Amino acid sequence: MPSPRRRPKGEPLIGRPPKITRDDIITAVLEIGFTEVTIPLIAERLDVTPATVYRHVPDRATMLSLAWDRVVDSIEWPALEGNWHDVLLAYGDCLWNALAKHPGVVTALSSGLMPERTMDIFLGLAVHLEREGFPMPDAMLLIDTVIDHRLGLEKLDGHTSEPGVSRIEMADSWKPREDETAALQRARAAxxxxVLMAPRQWLNRKLxxxxxxxxxxxERL
Structure with missing residues (x-):
């Protein structure tokens, strides 16, 4: 009886093609949304078992991070050149708009490491600010302050699966009290x-x- 043929070294294995790819998983995450997505839900959507999904992503945190990296790569980021003030505002605007299109993403990613592509954005901005005259520690401080992460906003507007107070409830808690001084009443009212102001309007005032x-x-340097 002839012996079975040995596969020559370097010859690819022949077998069934994979049922899904990592790109399929990322697409499914973006279609479902970051708030409620789970690996079993992805498996159900792609008509495979959770074990099949785990062959491509080790855990939910990695899966969400990869999905957000795709979002970041899809953004047409401004050139890192010119006035630092304008560049920083433009980057903050791009990121704000991307986060607004994917409600819940900040909360979903908040328990893990910063995704690689987002980290690249921070690093590129920091290098530009250093070229514009800022010491690197001050550059990173400025970026971290300007790039609003919307975490509190997502909770107030119910874009997370975690229970929490609504925007209206939060506003009511600051209602002026008749037994307080006029100054305290003005502070509460402000x-x-x-809290009730349009989030982007409040962000613009902070910026x-x-x-x-x-x-x-x-100028002091």
Whole structure:
């Protein structure tokens, strides 16, 4: 009886093609959304077993990080050249809009490491700010302050699976009290109005304050 043929070294294995790819998993995550997605849910959507999904991604955190990396790669980021103020604002705007299109992503990723492509964005901005005259520690501080991560916003607007107070409930907790001084009533009213303000409007006010401070910081160097 002839012996079975040996596979020559370097010859690829012949077998059934994989049922799914990592790209299929990432696409499914983006279709389902970051808030509720789980590996069993991805498996059900792709008509495979969870074990098949685990062959491509080791855990849920990695799966979500890879999905967000695809989002980051799809963004048309501004060139890292020109006035630092304008560049930083443009990058903050791009990231804000991307996060708004994927509600729940910040909360979903908050328990893990920063995704690689997001880290690349921070590093590129930091190098640009250093070229513009900022010491690197101040550059990273400015980026971390300006690049709003929307974590509190997602919780207030119910974009997480975790229980929490609503925006209205939070605003009501700051309602002015009749037994307090006029100054305290004004302070409570200001915070209540901030909670109810359109999130982007509040962000723009913060950015104006932060960037003005950044300019003064650089002028002192």
């Amino acid at each position: 915070m209540r109005d901030a 104006a304050l932060i960037l003005d401070g950044g300019e003064r910081l650089r």
